Amino acid sequence: xxxxxxxxxxxxxxxxxxxxxxxxxxxxxxxxxxxxxxxxxxxxxxxxxxxxxxxxxxxxxxxxxxxxxxxxxxxxxxxxxxxxxxxxxxxxxxxxxxxxxxxxxxxxxxxxxxxxxxxxxxxxxxxxxxxxxxxxxxxxxxxxxxxxxxxxxxxxxxxxxxxxxxxxxxxxxxxxxxxxxxxxxxxxxxxxxxxxxxxxxxxxxxxxxxxxxxxxxxxxxxxxxxxxxxxxxxxxxxxxxxxxxxxxxxxxxxxxxxxxxxxxxxxxxxxxxxxxxxxxxxxxxxxxxxxxxxxxxxxxxxxxxxxxxxxxxxxxxxxxxxxxxxxxxxxxxxxxxxxxxxxxxxxxxxxxxxxxxxxxxxxxxxxxxxxxxxxxxxxxxxxxxxxxxxxxxxxxxxxxxxxxxxxxxxxxxxxx
Ligand code: SF4
Numbered sequence: 001x002x003x004x005x006x007x008x009x010x011x012x013x014x015x016x017x018x019x020x021x022x023x024x025x026x027x028x029x030x031x032x033x034x035x036x037x038x039x040x041x042x043x044x045x046x047x048x049x050x051x052x053x054x055x056x057x058x059x060x061x062x063x064x065x066x067x068x069x070x071x072x073x074x075x076x077x078x079x080x081x082x083x084x085x086x087x088x089x090x091x092x093x094x095x096x097x098x099x100x101x102x103x104x105x106x107x108x109x110x111x112x113x114x115x116x117x118x119x120x121x122x123x124x125x126x127x128x129x130x131x132x133x134x135x136x137x138x139x140x141x142x143x144x145x146x147x148x149x150x151x152x153x154x155x156x157x158x159x160x161x162x163x164x165x166x167x168x169x170x171x172x173x174x175x176x177x178x179x180x181x182x183x184x185x186x187x188x189x190x191x192x193x194x195x196x197x198x199x200x201x202x203x204x205x206x207x208x209x210x211x212x213x214x215x216x217x218x219x220x221x222x223x224x225x226x227x228x229x230x231x232x233x234x235x236x237x238x239x240x241x242x243x244x245x246x247x248x249x250x251x252x253x254x255x256x257x258x259x260x261x262x263x264x265x266x267x268x269x270x271x272x273x274x275x276x277x278x279x280x281x282x283x284x285x286x287x288x289x290x291x292x293x294x295x296x297x298x299x300x301x302x303x304x305x306x307x308x309x310x311x312x313x314x315x316x317x318x319x320x321x322x323x324x325x326x327x328x329x330x331x332x333x334x335x336x337x338x339x340x341x342x343x344x345x346x347x348x349x350x351x352x353x354x355x356x357x358x359x360x361x362x363x364x365x366x367x368x369x370x371x372x373x374x375x376x377x378x379x380x381x382x383x384x385x386x387x388x389x390x391x392x393x394x395x396x397x398x399x400x401x402x403x404x405x406x407x408x409x410x411x412x413x414x415x416x
Pocket of ligand 1: 276321331332350351353385386
């Protein structure tokens with residue numbers, strides 16, 4: 001497949017031939033720009049070649065992660081273009097958006113990252129209409145986004161979710177949904193697949209049914225995930241599980257047990273977030289992972305990836321924030337390669353950060369992205385999670401007035 005680039009005039013005369021087979025990924029650059037970008041192209045594709053594919057599609061393209069379009073594909077060409085714009089041209093371009101499509105949810109998770117965040121922050125409680133959501137998708141894709149992730153609340157409670165998925169242009173981006181699976185039956189998975197959904201990610205908080213149900217506040221939530229995985233696979237979707245690690249769950253070996261369930265159920269990828277002092281846990285910095293827990297997680301994930309041979313692929317936030325190898329390009333996603341829009345249209349740097357840059361009802365997504373990357377909090381790349389940084393929290397999170405609706409306008413924080 002030929003990759004051509006349209007997002008920056010400097011890249012207009014560069015082209016790449018990218019070819020993938022069951023055993024090989026080949027890349028050849030041509031055009032007057034080839035030499036200038038040769039080092040970055042080599043580093044980027046060498047990193048991809050080292051990743052074991054989760055799946056190889058019929059046309060030979062490979063799925064390396066559910067967060068990533070197939071390689072090669074027109075959508076992946078945009079990811080590579082975002083990389084060159086960000087790292088070579090210093091014109092930071094976002095790869096991904098998470099969109100909280102509804103405030104509503106059937107669960108009452110103790111760790112909910114949307115707790116408070118999605119409650120209609122800043123008095124703008126009305127949810128975005130279908131047309132407004134479609135505009136958010138279109139404007140996000142226009143500025144470089146190649147992965148549109150629908151979250152909530154519980155996104156399947158939104159009756160127009162199919163329409164929103166269908167609004168993601170398949171030649172430019174992949175669409176995925178994060179769900180608690182309570183409504184993910186055979187009909188809904190088939191509808192979402194027909195609308196163009198790439199992957200369904202389901203939250204699994206613990207390897208034991210009773211513990212998962214207790215953490216979610218809903219009896220039967222564990223079983224819903226098991227059934228949801230079955231339906232999603234039958235519909236031909238890629239399937240992910242997402243969980244979060246605490247110091248206790250690391251010590252108790254939860255990751256290995258959840259990965260074993262993922263393997264048994266035929267899941268493609270397992271994502272492990274750090275427990276974050278965000279949402280309902282906003283003040284709980286006492287829960288932060290220790291360096292020791294992080295090391296154990298990294299070792300355990302590496303051992304699991306060796307044991308399962310890449311399926312399920314285990315990806316941890318401990319790795320994306322480790323600042324080594326390919327992870328150096330990822331780091332803290334907020335304002336680096338990702339942003340979040342709440343159901344009320346508030347534009348936040350990420351779905352765990354209770355700060356609003358503005359609202360998509362008043363400004364375009366492109367303008368809000370530009371203001372994010374120019375803001376002192378986000379101007380520089382950070383490998384480490386800002387929401388886990390004592391310095392960041394002291395400046396931007398601790399001064400949020402008690403009881404204020406979230407996300408709180410970043411421009412209304414007291415000056416330093
Ligand atoms: S602050 Fe950065 S690393 Fe932390 S959750 Fe948000 S995007 Fe991820």
